[in-house]
Amino acid sequence: MNLFEYLKGVYEAWIDYPKREGTVITNKYRIQRFLGIGSYGLTYICLDVDSGQEVVLKQAKPSKGTVGRDLLYREIDVLGWLRHPSIQKCLASFEYKEQLYMVTEHVKGQTVEDLIFERGVVFSEKEVLSFVRKLMEILNYVHEQGFVHLDIRIPNVILDGDQIHLIDFGLACRFGEPIRTELGSDDEATLSRTVEAPNDLYAVGHFILFMLYSGYDSCTSEVEINSGWEDELTVTPMTKHMLRKLLQIDPPYMNTQQFMRDLDHWLNR
Numbered sequence: 430m431n432l433f434e435y436l437k438g439v440y441e442a443w444i445d446y447p448k449r450e451g452t453v454i455t456n457k458y459r460i461q462r463f464l465g466i467g468s469y470g471l472t473y474i475c476l477d478v479d480s481g482q483e484v485v486l487k488q489a490k491p492s493k494g495t496v497g498r499d500l501l502y503r504e505i506d507v508l509g510w511l512r513h514p515s516i517q518k519c520l521a522s523f524e525y526k527e528q529l530y531m532v533t534e535h536v537k538g539q540t541v542e543d544l545i546f547e548r549g550v551v552f553s554e555k556e557v558l559s560f561v562r563k564l565m566e567i568l569n570y571v572h573e574q575g576f577v578h579l580d581i582r583i584p585n586v587i588l589d590g591d592q593i594h595l596i597d598f599g600l601a602c603r604f605g606e607p608i609r610t611e612l613g614s615d616d617e618a619t620l621s622r623t624v625e626a627p628n629d630l631y632a633v634g635h636f637i638l639f640m641l642y643s644g645y646d647s648c649t650s651e652v653e654i655n656s657g658w659e660d661e662l663t664v665t666p667m668t669k670h671m672l673r674k675l676l677q678i679d680p681p682y683m684n685t686q687q688f689m690r691d692l693d694h695w696l697n698r
């Protein structure tokens with residue numbers, strides 16, 4: 430690492446340093462706990478001192494500049510279009526000291542990532558498919574409203590009792606928008622691709638694999654998952670068939686309903 434990169438890293442760590450507990454933003458949101466720092470945002474649990482409600486406050490990551498702000502603006506916009514009990518409501522958004530913030534409902538419960546990797550929960554094939562059926566209802570709603578989530582992953586699905594919540598709409602796009610590429614990528618084939626339902630369904634395939642691998646000894650790396658799941662996992666032929674379509678090994682499902690029909694068929698056997 431050269432000196433410039435080192436100094437840049439120090440500077441970014443400094444400007445992205447999380448705010449302390451007890452800090453009050455706009456005389457209204459008192460920070461109770463820092464939840465985490467993602468690629469583009471910092472997230473806190475706060476008390477809304479006016480209503481007494483516990484909320485989640487997300488701040489665009491200062492080091493990401495306009496990219497961080499654009500993604501948070503996008504998330505605010507998308508959440509504004511969605512009304513579903515399993516999708517957090519955006520309660521407010523504002524600028525404060527030149528920083529952009531979004532306030533949402535606090536979703537209680539644990540992410541599927543924490544359930545598997547911290548609590549060691551093991552899901553059977555039936556539990557996985559029943560869980561994914563509920564997730565598909567939320568995703569189907571999102572698609573019906575014209576959006577593709579584009580970040581369906583185990584840290585973005587929260588289980589609270591019987592209820593499942595889908596969070597993190599920071600990458601969501603409208604159907605047919607060009608796929609966003611990494612900075613610097615100008616490959617024509619990539620630039621001409623648009624966002625469609627199979628993008629989310631592909632991610633659902635990986636989501637299912639993570640859940641199924643909860644019962645497998647060496648479920649540690651995605652590389653293993655990509656290479657050997659058909660040999661390593663003991664699942665019914667129908668589940669294998671659905672996974673092959675989701676993962677686009679076989680001709681893919683083109684929409685959520687096609688997959689949900691197969692799922693229902695499996696669950697109602």
Ligand SMILES: Nc1ncnc2c1ncn2[C@@H]1O[C@H](COP(=O)(O)OP(=O)(O)OP(=O)(O)O)[C@@H](O)[C@H]1O
Nearest residue numbers: 464465466467468470472485517534535536596597
């Ligand atoms: N509305 C919410 N209710 C409860 N927890 C939330 C909510 N929104 C985010 N979180 C949690 O806050 C943490 C940080 O979320 P954030 O979306 O900022 O970053 P990330 O998901 O860790 O990273 P990335 O966005 O790069 O994937 C995560 O643990 C996430 O589960």
